[in-house]
Amino acid sequence: MSFQVDNLSLSLGSDKILHDISFTLERGQVTGLLGRSGCGKSTLAKAMVGIHQVNQPCLKIDGTIFQPRFGKTGHKIQYMWQDPHMALSPFLSAVRSVEEAMETQKGTTKTLRYEKAQDLLHKVGLTPSLMQKRPHALSGGQCQRIALARAIAAQPEFLILDEPFSALDLVTQKNIISLLSNLQQLYNFGLMIISHDLRTLWRLADKLILIDQGRIIEDRPTSDFIHTPRHALTKTFASFALSET
Numbered sequence: 001m002s003f004q005v006d007n008l009s010l011s012l013g014s015d016k017i018l019h020d021i022s023f024t025l026e027r028g029q030v031t032g033l034l035g036r037s038g039c040g041k042s043t044l045a046k047a048m049v050g051i052h053q054v055n056q057p058c059l060k061i062d063g064t065i066f067q068p069r070f071g072k073t074g075h076k077i078q079y080m081w082q083d084p085h086m087a088l089s090p091f092l093s094a095v096r097s098v099e100e101a102m103e104t105q106k107g108t109t110k111t112l113r114y115e116k117a118q119d120l121l122h123k124v125g126l127t128p129s130l131m132q133k134r135p136h137a138l139s140g141g142q143c144q145r146i147a148l149a150r151a152i153a154a155q156p157e158f159l160i161l162d163e164p165f166s167a168l169d170l171v172t173q174k175n176i177i178s179l180l181s182n183l184q185q186l187y188n189f190g191l192m193i194i195s196h197d198l199r200t201l202w203r204l205a206d207k208l209i210l211i212d213q214g215r216i217i218e219d220r221p222t223s224d225f226i227h228t229p230r231h232a233l234t235k236t237f238a239s240f241a242l243s244e245t
């Protein structure tokens with residue numbers, strides 16, 4: 001199964017933010033989307049999930065055009081917000097938040113959903129006492145991990161994570177990267193991870209896409225992207241990542 005973005009352009013107010021963006025996400029693959037701050041990464045993700053409306057028919061699943069409606073297409077495409085508090089209801093405990101994402105799934109019972117929610121929260125490193133807390137009583141990194149568990153609980157076909165590691169310390173970051181890799185292999189969803197830090201992406205991603213000023217300037221397998229970069233900006237990203245390892 002593939003998710004194609006075909007010549008997507010988008011203006012917000014009077015500013016054109018995205019210009020003729022085309023690429024494909026494949027189920028079972030990890031794609032890293034990177035670029036400098038303000039280049040349009042989050043805007044692109046929000047257009048892909050229907051938070052920003054696109055007028056042209058430029059989104060396709062397996063070649064069939066679809067108009068995403070945020071929430072309604074949630075079972076197929078999950079988006080994890082850059083600000084984790086945006087992903088979570090302030091009224092629900094961590095475990096209820098994850099449970100809620102499974103409510104429309106057939107063949108589950110309340111007990112099963114509760115057990116699965118606890119298991120997913122345990123996998124993202126949340127202790128039992130934190131599972132009962134609501135977002136206001138949790139840190140940004142803890143909310144980020146709950147949002148990740150919630151997104152995975154919805155059994156998406158494609159999962160888009162916007163800066164999922166930004167509020168995590170290095171040890172938790174490393175744990176979550178290996179957890180994501182395991183979960184992605186287990187559930188076989190297509191994963192797109194947005195970041196401006198190539199070091200967090202290159203071990204996880206099968207391919208990398210670089211955006212600059214709302215345009216794709218490189219879209220290549222990770223190894224080619226790092227070792228034989230074509231564009232000057234790709235070279236800068238690659239050399240910085242290589243020098244830091």
Ligand SMILES: Nc1ncnc2c1ncn2[C@@H]1O[C@H](COP(=O)(O)OP(=O)(O)OP(=O)(O)O)[C@@H](O)[C@H]1O
Pocket residue numbers: 012013015017035036037038039040041042043044196
């Ligand atoms: N709702 C909006 N209305 C108008 N302009 C917007 C809106 N949201 C974002 N922009 C502008 O669109 C451009 C791209 O923003 P976006 O958030 O997509 O960048 P980004 O690459 O995700 O940046 P960062 O890495 O800093 O999160 C920026 O110039 C931003 O000011």
